[in-house]
Amino acid sequence: MEDTIGQIESCCRFVEAEACGIDLPDPDDVRYVDAAIAGGADAIITGNLRHFPERRHGQVQVLSVREFAVISGLADDAGEA
DSSP states (O other): OHHHHHHHHHTOOOOOOOOOOOOOSSGGGHHHHHHHHHTTOSEEEESOGGGOOSSEETTEEEEEHHHHHHHTTSSOTTSOO
């Protein structure tokens, strides 16, 4: 487990996030938008787009896993991975 944590920490950048003041269907998800904005992320990848009805928050785009896979070249539009 410590190895895994070390690998994650080696490729992460920790940020101090401020509340962005948005409302989401699940208030617990606001922290992910706050962190993404503070960290200068391009996107939030989610398995549940209903939790993020607005598909953009500032510079941060909200993508489904499928959309991310297509954009990154991991899958094509026809559904082949």
